[in-house]
Amino acid sequence: MPEMKASLSQQFNTNLTRVQPTPIRTFDYKASKIPEIVKLTLGEPDFNVPEVAKEAAIDSIKDNDSHYSAGSGTPALRTAISHYLKDRYDLDYDAETEIAVTIGATEAIYASLFAIINKGDQVLIPTPTFPLYESVVNLLGGEAINIDTSANNFVLSPEMLKQALADHDHVKAIVLNYPSNPTGVTYSADQLKALADVLADTNLIVIADEIYSELIYGGHHTSIAKFIPGQTVVLNGASKSGAMTGYRIGFMAAPAELMKRLGMVHSIMITSPSDPAMAAAIPVFDSEAGKQATLDMKDAYEKRRDYIVAALQKLGFTVATPHGAFYVFAKLPADQGTDDVKFATRLAEEGKVAVIPGSYFGDGGEGFLRLSYATSMENIKLAVERIKTMLGK
Ligand SMILES: Cc1ncc(COP(=O)(O)O)c(C=O)c1O
Numbered sequence: 001m002p003e004m005k006a007s008l009s010q011q012f013n014t015n016l017t018r019v020q021p022t023p024i025r026t027f028d029y030k031a032s033k034i035p036e037i038v039k040l041t042l043g044e045p046d047f048n049v050p051e052v053a054k055e056a057a058i059d060s061i062k063d064n065d066s067h068y069s070a071g072s073g074t075p076a077l078r079t080a081i082s083h084y085l086k087d088r089y090d091l092d093y094d095a096e097t098e099i100a101v102t103i104g105a106t107e108a109i110y111a112s113l114f115a116i117i118n119k120g121d122q123v124l125i126p127t128p129t130f131p132l133y134e135s136v137v138n139l140l141g142g143e144a145i146n147i148d149t150s151a152n153n154f155v156l157s158p159e160m161l162k163q164a165l166a167d168h169d170h171v172k173a174i175v176l177n178y179p180s181n182p183t184g185v186t187y188s189a190d191q192l193k194a195l196a197d198v199l200a201d202t203n204l205i206v207i208a209d210e211i212y213s214e215l216i217y218g219g220h221h222t223s224i225a226k227f228i229p230g231q232t233v234v235l236n237g238a239s240k241s242g243a244m245t246g247y248r249i250g251f252m253a254a255p256a257e258l259m260k261r262l263g264m265v266h267s268i269m270i271t272s273p274s275d276p277a278m279a280a281a282i283p284v285f286d287s288e289a290g291k292q293a294t295l296d297m298k299d300a301y302e303k304r305r306d307y308i309v310a311a312l313q314k315l316g317f318t319v320a321t322p323h324g325a326f327y328v329f330a331k332l333p334a335d336q337g338t339d340d341v342k343f344a345t346r347l348a349e350e351g352k353v354a355v356i357p358g359s360y361f362g363d364g365g366e367g368f369l370r371l372s373y374a375t376s377m378e379n380i381k382l383a384v385e386r387i388k389t390m391l392g393k
Pocket of ligand 1: 103104105106107130180181209211237238239240245248249
């Protein structure tokens, strides 16, 4: 095996020294090696891809659908996404000029931040949150400004936003993620409107990561793009709602002038997404069968959520009922201290239950654990039993 020439070590992009491999994956990887461990770690649906999506992918392969498509994705998928955004969220985006299909929401996050950030630019990121945002900002030479929302039940308030804007003078963008990974908290239309009123007076670009928008329990998802479409990039995809993380289909939607810039980064990076994966996503976004498949999964998640929230509360954890996504963000019982990494490590090694330490999600996550209920009810029940035993209850 070749060894890298030693003198090359100074030849790399120095921004690489500002990013670390995500501790979530590292923790999960280590925990996975513990025999018989029950894992409530990853944000990965445990359901199979809906049949309509599989059939569409197979048809696409059989039809020799195997060529470069338009950089922004096939017209058929962009049209399906445009229908989806109108049907579910009453958003108007033109399939031709205002939507681009990406390689998962991950690429959409990267492409949109790349199109915005120059060296030293600041990006507001309410925390605790999905750690990828900060990594991408750092990789691009920007500065992530964390806004700790833990004192406000993990919701960014207009006052916090105004304060952050007053404290920093190079802010170019804000990333909002709702429903949230890791808290499951989401924003009501009124809360979004109040933030939008503040943002409308700025030149910030709003990156709205709405990848969990279909997984809302007992309510309806509203996009901030409803209020300030002219400065918002909506990110979403099929990974969570279609249980198809491995197909890697996401998208971004934004006004045409904005999309021109995002699309440029996107097409230089990836040329075009995969044809069969795009074909599979069409019925997920735009068919009754696809819609129903998502609703069925949502029903199952909701039952699991109700069970795990009640069980953890009984064991002394403080849990605000999450209204979306498939995570519970639970505060350690008072007698267990506040060191979430220590507790999660002990829980994995002694209790044989893997969960993610809250501090891995940034400021405000200390003393919390993220438990993913994208796993079977049987696993969840077993995990709860084991946590109970470890706590001596
Ligand atoms: C908030 C959030 N955004 C984006 C992603 C990535 O989505 P995708 O698999 O479509 O790239 C995830 C995955 O866990 C996520 O939690």
